Amino acid sequence: MQKLIIKGRKELSGKISISGSKNATLPILAASILASKVSIKNIPLVKDIFTMIELLNFIGLKTKLNKSKKIIEIINKNTKINTLAPYKLVKTMRAGVLVLGPLLTRYKKAKVSLPGGCAIGTRPVDLHLFALKKLGAKIKIKDGYILAQAKNGLRGTNISFPSISVGATENALLAAFQAKGETVMKNCAIEPEIIDLIIFLKKLGANIKLKGRTIFIKERKVKKSKIIHEVIFDRIELGTYMIASALLAKKDLKINKVNPKIIKSEIDVLKKIGVSIIKKKTSVVVKKGINLKKINITTKPYPGFPTDLQAQLMVLLTQVNGISKIKENIFENRFMHVPELKRMGAQIEIKGKTAIIKGPTKLTGAEVMATDLRASVSLVLAGLVAENRTIINRLYHLDRGYEFLENKLNSCQAKIKRI
Ligand code: EPZ
Numbered sequence: 001m002q003k004l005i006i007k008g009r010k011e012l013s014g015k016i017s018i019s020g021s022k023n024a025t026l027p028i029l030a031a032s033i034l035a036s037k038v039s040i041k042n043i044p045l046v047k048d049i050f051t052m053i054e055l056l057n058f059i060g061l062k063t064k065l066n067k068s069k070k071i072i073e074i075i076n077k078n079t080k081i082n083t084l085a086p087y088k089l090v091k092t093m094r095a096g097v098l099v100l101g102p103l104l105t106r107y108k109k110a111k112v113s114l115p116g117g118c119a120i121g122t123r124p125v126d127l128h129l130f131a132l133k134k135l136g137a138k139i140k141i142k143d144g145y146i147l148a149q150a151k152n153g154l155r156g157t158n159i160s161f162p163s164i165s166v167g168a169t170e171n172a173l174l175a176a177f178q179a180k181g182e183t184v185m186k187n188c189a190i191e192p193e194i195i196d197l198i199i200f201l202k203k204l205g206a207n208i209k210l211k212g213r214t215i216f217i218k219e220r221k222v223k224k225s226k227i228i229h230e231v232i233f234d235r236i237e238l239g240t241y242m243i244a245s246a247l248l249a250k251k252d253l254k255i256n257k258v259n260p261k262i263i264k265s266e267i268d269v270l271k272k273i274g275v276s277i278i279k280k281k282t283s284v285v286v287k288k289g290i291n292l293k294k295i296n297i298t299t300k301p302y303p304g305f306p307t308d309l310q311a312q313l314m315v316l317l318t319q320v321n322g323i324s325k326i327k328e329n330i331f332e333n334r335f336m337h338v339p340e341l342k343r344m345g346a347q348i349e350i351k352g353k354t355a356i357i358k359g360p361t362k363l364t365g366a367e368v369m370a371t372d373l374r375a376s377v378s379l380v381l382a383g384l385v386a387e388n389r390t391i392i393n394r395l396y397h398l399d400r401g402y403e404f405l406e407n408k409l410n411s412c413q414a415k416i417k418r419i
Helices: 022-034 047-059 094-107 126-134 166-176 192-203 235-248 260-273 307-317 337-343 373-385 405-410
Strands: 004-007 012-017 037-041 062-066 071-075 109-113 138-142 145-149 158-160 182-186 207-211 214-218 227-230 249-256 276-279 283-287 296-298 322-327 347-351 354-359 367-369 389-393 415-418
Touching (some): 022 037, 022 094, 022 192, 126 158, 166 214, 192 207, 192 227, 235 260, 235 283, 260 283, 260 307, 307 322
Parallel strands (some): 296 322
Antiparallel strands (some): 109 145
């Protein structure tokens, strides 16, 4: 089992480049089931992506991954397609459920393992199934699998999501693209990763319009030509390194290959706390904040403050003056990092959905355990700012979503060793 050993209090300076977005790449990989030939660039070399590629291979697509160029070529010869997503692949990577929409709409049937829960919550897929049923799918749950059928193909319809879901919006989008007629989907998630998926589907020939939270899709033939797409940057990785800089960058820390316009809410929150951020066209420059002020935030669907940055922001709030509050409104159990941060000296209290963080508190290194992807990176941030050494166990959580994390931070003078 690998561990990270972090030497604390090392001031950061230098440059970091942001990788492609894991959460944009995953639905675009699932969308390649609808295509003939695609070439996807700027993909992040992280565990979840490799698992999704394994799933595409299992289904019968031909994939060729060029790790040094971060490009994957995918060919769907449309022969010997296995419309099955087995438990062994979906259990570790919930986004495997995103192959349900494309398989159903193109091959009229699919058997996909229920993803099951994870550390941050039960993670149901009822909204995914609600949308597919509206599109005419027959759905049964049996032995932990979703059995879906659409003998005469899917039919366009009006869908109004009872609550906002990134995955359900993506699955419905992938299914509706090949449904007959027109589909109007209301109360959709509009994360930048979904916009990137829409750009990809338009290259595939889709007729999609977005107005507010409503998506209009008209039936279109899929283009047979080769589709080339470069995945958007990872805004959560960006937010993570902006917070690391706010904690420890004595001089400027430049973060490249980003579009600051996309992370307005994160930048607004950090500026409100007192972090100095200079926005450039394709980069941001952040430096250590002094006299940081407390803040109260609630996690919300985009364009609100993202739940995926909640754990990271909490570490910053242990260093600001005063009592801050974070209300986690998206997932029911996304405070797993709190007990570990408290073992490092943080003063945090949980009241229902709200974490109350007292600052500033001196953090001291400890041996801690990662529990989920974003909680694990909050422990890295805490280790960077704590006295002495921090050892982080269960690194597989971290490796699911952060590419070359220790290399990127060590290139900015951090002292992190993987053993
Ligand atoms: C996506 O998960 C992201 N994952 C998550 O990032 C992110 O935290 C989440 O969106 C919210 O932004 C990927 O894109 C691969 P949801 P998803 O459906 O689609 C409930 C990370 O760290 N819900 O928007 O699963 C659900 O339980 C990961 O990169 C239902 O009730 O999130 C949650 O409370 C973690 N029924 C809320 O909606 C459903 O059918 C939002 O979930 C689906 C979701």
